[in-house]
Structure formats: C-alpha cells, structure tokens
Amino acid sequence: MAEKVHKVSVVTGAGSGIGRACALALVADGWSVVLAGRRKDALEETAELARAGAEQGRGGGQAVPVVADITDADAVTRLFDEVAERFGRIDVLFNNAADTMPYTPTEDVAVEDWRRVLDSIATGTFLCSRAAYRMMKDQLPRGGRIINNGAPSAHVPRPDSIAFTAAKHAVAGITRSLSLDGRRYDISCGQIDIGNVTPVGREQPPVRQADGSLRVEPTMDVSHVVHMVVTMANLPVGVNIQSVTVMPAAMPYVGRG
Numbered sequence: 051m052a053e054k055v056h057k058v059s060v061v062t063g064a065g066s067g068i069g070r071a072c073a074l075a076l077v078a079d080g081w082s083v084v085l086a087g088r089r090k091d092a093l094e095e096t097a098e099l100a101r102a103g104a105e106q107g108r109g110g111g112q113a114v115p116v117v118a119d120i121t122d123a124d125a126v127t128r129l130f131d132e133v134a135e136r137f138g139r140i141d142v143l144f145n146n147a148a149d150t151m152p153y154t155p156t157e158d159v160a161v162e163d164w165r166r167v168l169d170s171i172a173t174g175t176f177l178c179s180r181a182a183y184r185m186m187k188d189q190l191p192r193g194g195r196i197i198n199n200g201a202p203s204a205h206v207p208r209p210d211s212i213a214f215t216a217a218k219h220a221v222a223g224i225t226r227s228l229s230l231d232g233r234r235y236d237i238s239c240g241q242i243d244i245g246n247v248t249p250v251g252r253e254q255p256p257v258r259q260a261d262g263s264l265r266v267e268p269t270m271d272v273s274h275v276v277h278m279v280v281t282m283a284n285l286p287v288g289v290n291i292q293s294v295t296v297m298p299a300a301m302p303y304v305g306r307g
Contacts, residue, residue: 057081057111058137059283060129062120062178063147065092068199068244068275072144074100075276076283077111084133085115086178087147093117120147120174130181139189142283143182145175145221146199153210153258164213171217175224179239183228186237193236193287197279198225200243202295202303209258229292238290240282245297247272259302268298 059076063069064085070092073083077100085093093115100113114136118129133140149170151163179196186194203211204218221241228239248254248269256264275296282291297303 058084058133058140059142059144060084060086060133060140060178060182061144061146062086062118062174064096064115065089066096068247068272069144069146070096070099071272071276072146072279073113074103075280076142077113078103079111079280079284081111081142081283082137083111083113084129084136085113086118086120086129087115088117088119090115090117120178121169123177126174126177126181129178130185134185140182140185140194142195142197143178144197144199144279144283145178147174148199148217150214153208155210156212159213167213168217168220171214172220172224175221179224179228183232183235183237186232187235191287194238195283195285195287195290196228196232196237196239197282198239198241200225200241200293202243202245202297204241204243206303209260209262225293229290236287238285238287240291241293242275242278242282243293243295243297244275245270245295245301245303247275265302267302268300270296270298 059081061069061073064073065087073085076083085096087093097113097115116129116132118125149166198221200221201218203215204222207215225239225241246267246269248271254266254269256266259265278296
C-alpha cells in the first residue's frame with residue numbers, strides 16, 4: 051500500500067460517542083484530527099484520551115479541539131479557517147454531529163424540535179461540507195474525502211421519527227450531490243449508515259416496531275463502525291465507498307415493517 055502523506059481530518063461531534071471513537075482511531079492511525087463540537091470540556095477530554103493513547107504507543111497523530119456550533123455558518127467558517135491556518139489543508143471531513151429528539155407521533159412534533167434536528171443534521175452537514183469542499187477544491191495536492199454519517203432511517207424509517215428520518219434523507223441527497231459535483235475536483239463523498247451500537251454505561255432501550263410493539267434490538271460494538279470509517283478515510287484519491295451500512299446482522303432492517 052502506498053504511504054499516506056496528507057492526513058488531516060475534521061470530525062464533528064467529536065466530544066462523545068461515535069465521533070469520539072472515530073477521532074481517537076484516526077489519531078492512532080497517524081492522522082491530525084480537528085475535534086469539532088459545542089462542548090469544550092468534552093472535546094478536551096477526547097484530546098486528552100488521544101494524548102494518553104499516544105504516550106502508550108497508540109499512534110503518532112494529534113488531536114486539536116475546536117469549539118464550533120455546526121448549525122452556525124459563521125462558526126463553521128471560523129472552524130475551517132483555523133484548520134487552514136494550522137494545517138494548510140484538509141483531507142477528510144467526517145460529518146457526524148447530530149441532535150436528536152425522543153420518538154414522537156407526527157402530530158405532536160413541535161416546530162422547534164423539527165428545526166433543531168434538521169439544522170443539526172442536514173444544515174450542519176451542508177455547512178461543513180461546503181467549507182471543506184472549498185478547501186479541497188483549491189488546495190495542492192487537490193481533492194479530499196467527505197464521509198457522512200447517515201442512518202438506516204435514511205432508507206427505512208422507524209415509527210414516530212419524522213424529523214430524524216427527513217434529516218437523514220437529506221444527508222443521503224447531500225452525499226450524492228457532493229459525490230457528483232466533486233468528481234471534477236478529485237473530491238469523493240461517501241455515506242456510512244450505522245445500525246444499533248451498544249450503549250456505554252446503560253442498557254439498550256426497547257424501541258417501537260412497525261406493528262406497534264416494543265423490542266430490545268440486537269446491537270454491535272462501536273469498533274466495527276470505527277474500522278469502516280478509518281477504512282474509508284484511508285482510501286486513495288479516486289476510489290470511493292459510495293454507501294455502506296454497518297449493523298448487527300439480526301437487527302430488524304431488511305424487511306422492517
């Protein structure tokens with residue numbers, strides 16, 4: 051495999067969960083990772099975990115926390131200005147951040163919750179992708195990769211999840227548009243749809259099925275997601291995983307409903 055030279059990435063929602071796990075794995079793989087999110091303490095904790103891992107011999111990359119609200123266009127501009135100033139380029143953007151809401155019947159969904167979920171997922175993905183796209187288009191060597199965190203709900207929704215489902219459908223459209231528009235600039239865009247990940251420190255809650263029943267569904271360890279994101283990030287320019295679903299084999303998805 052050819053040596054990886056340019057390894058600068060931005061991970062949104064890097065203060066916890068999948069974002070933190072993927073950021074730590076990229077650092078361990080030698081990437082310089084900008085940790086983006088709204089919670090300074092959580093981002094600094096991720097950075098400290100990365101430093102501790104490096105001291106134990108797990109990777110030679112670095113983690114740089116940058117507080118940013120990805121729903122705010124000015125904040126996103128400042129985030130990527132800092133990336134440009136510090137590193138001079140960006141090779142991978144992992145659009146991972148998302149606000150969610152409890153499962154709620156459609157007729158009871160508040161407009162404020164609808165806008166919050168759509169802004170955090172769809173608008174945030176667009177704003178960060180636009181900023182990264184501008185850098186990737188003009189930098190030398192040109193190009194880069196955008197990885198979007200989708201969801202099985204982008205294809206097969208759960209009951210009472212209209213805002214989240216609509217937002218993830220939007221992400222799927224953004225992924226395809228970026229993949230098409232980026233061809234002429236050596237910019238690839240792919241999407242990872244992530245199934246049930248085993249919760250940390252709590253039990254998996256039951257979720258409503260299409261027939262109205264509640265069921266505790268199978269889960270998987272987050273390491274399987276991390277492995278796929280790192281694999282996608284390390285693909286050479288000109289090769290793309292357009293769409294992939296990583297989920298427990300027994301999770302109700304195929305044939306859901």
